[in-house]
Amino acid sequence: MKQKKTNAARRLDDLKIAYRLVEYTVDEEHLDAVHVAAEVGMPAAQVFKTLVVRGDKTGVIFACIPGDGELDLKALAKVSGNKRAELVPLKEVLPLTGYIRGGCSPLGAKKNYPV
Known part of the structure; x- marks a missing residue:
């Protein structure tokens, strides 16, 4: 069976960047990166999650952090030129973004938001 490519995979193809797609059973109750890492047999620190954040000055920002990490919104606000930043509802x-919860990527999103 042929794997369905995401916008991110198509973008990597366009850029001629090698990658490997890893399939796993999606559990709607456990979409977090730590769970996904366990499903694919990788350390959580090597599976990144993309969080969608809105800064009070810059608007939407992507934050890519290790799966076992936590986003520091104050630090993100500071480095992105914002006074405040909060997760997008x-x-x-x-x-x-064009992506669903649990499958968000800075590659191939609807717009090129800062990362």
Whole structure:
């Protein structure tokens, strides 16, 4: 069976960057990166999660952090030129990025947001 490619995979193809797709059974109750890492047999520190954040000055920002890490919103605000930053409400993730919860990537998103 041929794997369905995501926008991120198509973007990597366009850039001629080698990658390997890893399939796993999606569990809607456990979409976190630590769970996914366990499913694919990788350390959580090597499976990154992409969080969609909105800064008060810059607007939408992607934050890519190791699966076992926690986002420091104050630090992100500071390095991105914002006074405040907050996670985007889940209902806005798909319309903003083109990706669903648990499958968000800075590659191939609807817009090229800062990462």
